[in-house]
Amino acid sequence: MDWARAQSTDNSLASALSASGASGLSTTAAADGVSPSDELAHYLETAIASEYGANSFRLSASYGLDRTGLAAGSSLVVGGLESVVENALDDLDVLLSSIVIRIAYDDDGVSLRLGTGESLSVDRVVVTVPIGVLQAGTIEFDPALPTATTTSIEALGMGTLEQLWLRFDEPFWSTDATVLSVVDETSEIAEWINLLPSTGQPILVGLTAAEDVPVTLKQNDDDFIQAALQTLVPFVDPSLSTATPSPTPTVVP
Missing domain, CATH: 3.30.70 (Alpha-Beta Plaits)
Structure with a gap:
């Protein structure tokens, strides 16, 4: 990661491991029958793949390893995920199963068009949807999102x-x-x-x-x-x- 961040362009994890020399580990098995090279391959194919849903050739070495998984001590929610947001929803109006298909915005506010044909007018909107939804163009923005934003959306992987x-x-x-x-x-x-x-x-x-x-x-x-x-x-x-x-x-x- 240190090597990758010092480069002028972003590199995949696989490229960074190779170019930095970090992948040049011993293939001699230890007493438990596992070599350092085996351990690295195992880490990439299990911990990395299941944490990010991508292999080392698709994952950025500079920016893609910032999260820690369950094995590293992250908390596990038990008893239902509603317990995480229950208190935060007090005094809020929550609309479920209300698909937003169009967001029109200007200096005066935001208009939301729902799949049912209904519309809502609000002062501000925070849009948090999966990257795949944005890439598919499921939500229409008026005016269209800036070119720099749409370019970044298309470049991101999932x-x-x-x-x-x-x-x-x-x-x-x-x-x-x-x-x-x-x-x-x-x-x-x-x-x-x-x-x-x-x-x-x-x-x-x-x-x-x-x-x-x-x-x-x-x-x-x-x-x-x-x-x-x-x-x-x-x-x-x-x-x-x-x-x-x-x-x-x-x-x-």
Whole structure:
């Protein structure tokens, strides 16, 4: 990252690793059978891919590594996401399922056109929508957004991530580790998030990211679940179960 930020142009993480020499790690396996080179590849293919939904060739080395994931100590919301915004919504009018299709603005205020044909007039508007919505032109702006803004919108990329939530009758794993993954594992599940320590329930969340997402989308639910269960075999605690994790799980929407 230090090398990338010193360059005159932005570089991908993959390019920065190569050009800076940071990727030149030993391929000699340590006592645990994993080499420093293996660890780097594993980090890129799991932690980085599932955190950003993109591989190292698409991610900026200068600006793309500012977030920290669950494994790094971020908080996990339990009991419903409404608890995060409940108090902030006091005394506010909230319109749900109200699609905005046009935003007209001038010095006097803002007019919002809804998909139902209704209109609202307000003093100011803060627009927070996914980058994909802006790129698709789903919302019409009048006047049009400045060229510098639209150019930046088109240049930005959006990661892809699929989550598979599995709830089991009983846990077959005994570790309190938050993240479960296997070095050199080539399955479509980059890593598993273990929610048992934080929720008390035997729930695992499988993350599939970047180029693996289109592959999983070609499978039906049953095939994908069975393939995902096979990736959990290394985490079976023989003292809890004598079989592989084969119970039919609940797919949590």
